[in-house]
Amino acid sequence: MAEALATEQFRRLPKVLLHDHLDGGVRPATVLELAREQGYAALPADDVASLSRWFAASADSGSLVRYLETFTHTVGVMQTAEALRRTARECVLDLAADGVVYAEVRYAPEQHLEGGLGLDEVVAAVNAGFREGEEVVAGGDADAPAGPIRVRAMLTAMRHAARSREIAELAVRHRAEEVCGFDIAGAEDGFPPTRHLGAFEFLRQANAHFTIHAGEAFGLPSIWEAIQWCGAERLGHGIRIVDDIRLDGSPVTDDLAGAIARAQEDPGAFALGDLAAYVRDRRIPLEMCPSSNVQTGAAPSIAEHAIRLLDALRFRVTLNTDNRLMSATSMTREAELLVDQAGWGVPELRRVSVNAMKSAFLPFDERLAIIEDVLKPAYDG
Ligand SMILES: O=c1[nH]cnc2c1ncn2[C@H]1C[C@H](O)[C@@H](CO)O1
Numbered sequence: 001m002a003e004a005l006a007t008e009q010f011r012r013l014p015k016v017l018l019h020d021h022l023d024g025g026v027r028p029a030t031v032l033e034l035a036r037e038q039g040y041a042a043l044p045a046d047d048v049a050s051l052s053r054w055f056a057a058s059a060d061s062g063s064l065v066r067y068l069e070t071f072t073h074t075v076g077v078m079q080t081a082e083a084l085r086r087t088a089r090e091c092v093l094d095l096a097a098d099g100v101v102y103a104e105v106r107y108a109p110e111q112h113l114e115g116g117l118g119l120d121e122v123v124a125a126v127n128a129g130f131r132e133g134e135e136v137v138a139g140g141d142a143d144a145p146a147g148p149i150r151v152r153a154m155l156t157a158m159r160h161a162a163r164s165r166e167i168a169e170l171a172v173r174h175r176a177e178e179v180c181g182f183d184i185a186g187a188e189d190g191f192p193p194t195r196h197l198g199a200f201e202f203l204r205q206a207n208a209h210f211t212i213h214a215g216e217a218f219g220l221p222s223i224w225e226a227i228q229w230c231g232a233e234r235l236g237h238g239i240r241i242v243d244d245i246r247l248d249g250s251p252v253t254d255d256l257a258g259a260i261a262r263a264q265e266d267p268g269a270f271a272l273g274d275l276a277a278y279v280r281d282r283r284i285p286l287e288m289c290p291s292s293n294v295q296t297g298a299a300p301s302i303a304e305h306a307i308r309l310l311d312a313l314r315f316r317v318t319l320n321t322d323n324r325l326m327s328a329t330s331m332t333r334e335a336e337l338l339v340d341q342a343g344w345g346v347p348e349l350r351r352v353s354v355n356a357m358k359s360a361f362l363p364f365d366e367r368l369a370i371i372e373d374v375l376k377p378a379y380d381g
């Protein structure tokens with residue numbers, strides 16, 4: 001049974017976030033201010049409350065492609081070094097206030113060149129913003145949220161475009177700084193990960209880390225390609241791995257609620273296909289994003305979200321926000337939703353936090369230190 005925890009207690013629990021988009025987490029007030037400063041006239045609303053509502057409602061379409069259209073307006077105002085630096089700094093402050101102790105925040109540098117910046121300048125501006133945010137939090141002055149927090153950047157290439165090799169090289173060039181890895185994102189159906197094999201081969205040969213958005217809007221073939229052709233270390237979402245799990249001879253997707261209930265008592269009753277077994281056996285981390293999945297139609301509801309089934313079957317599940325602006329969410333809210341609507345409690349929240357820290361693209365000794373010195377004392381103390 002879930003313990004009754006107030007929002008404030010969830011907020012204080014140290015949380016680890018592996019999947020959060022910089023351009024999906026801009027403060028609505030900042031979008032408005034940047035638009036005014038820059039003369040960006042295309043915003044669909046002109047006050048904070050209406051703009052927040054517009055993002056959440058427009059992203060609620062049941063389609064990933066339509067969900068992605070809302071990013072036009074955040075990306076539209078993130079075309080200068082100052083705007084990138086500001087949004088990165090505010091991102092760190094917002095995550096620290098949310099109780100996040102370690103985060104990997106991704107964005108696509110190729111989408112921020114319209115104001116004349118080069119790719120390296122985009123990365124430098126975001127890195128500077130992350131550093132500033134970390135320093136403000138560490139400084140602990142009166143306005144600073146509780147901390148400390150560490151934030152790393154992940155560089156994303158857009159899967160419909162053709163710049164992935166260049167972005168992979170950019171990620172490697174900046175890995176001594178804040179950049180911890182690489183990803184591909186954007187519309188999944190019609191744009192398989194194997195279109196970007198050259199980038200992944202380059203990264204593997206450079207001993208660099210990468211994850212791939214796969215198994216969100218497309219099923220098992222996408223996950224299979226991401227892992228077995230491209231060599232992804234983690235899966236962005238990966239929720240469709242449930243298509244490869246059966247209960248009493250039937251696909252679990254026929255009755256997710258029934259499967260979730262059964263998994264708590266009888267995990268041995270489930271049969272994993274070869275791919276699902278590989279993902280679980282190899283402990284491949286799943287970067288799961290419940291609210292985002294409900295919005296894009298990848299999951300029917302929070303109560304029937306496959307995160308419950310996959311966690312009960314001991315896949316390496318992690319809990320993430322994806323896009324805090326479009327989903328009007330936070331790590332605290334995602335945790336609270338799972339407790340209120342899916343029967344989760346502190347043991348599950350502890351497990352996803354430790355799983356995430358084990359799966360982070362940070363050196364082993366640093367991961368271990370956060371698990372031992374920050375996570376375990378807070379959850380076990
Ligand atoms: O959930 C998602 N799936 C695929 N692509 C996404 C998702 N959320 C954000 N993106 C895209 C839109 C952003 O502009 C881009 C880089 O952050 O990544």
Ligand SMILES: [Zn+2]
Nearest residue numbers: 021213236322
């Ligand atoms: Zn995402």
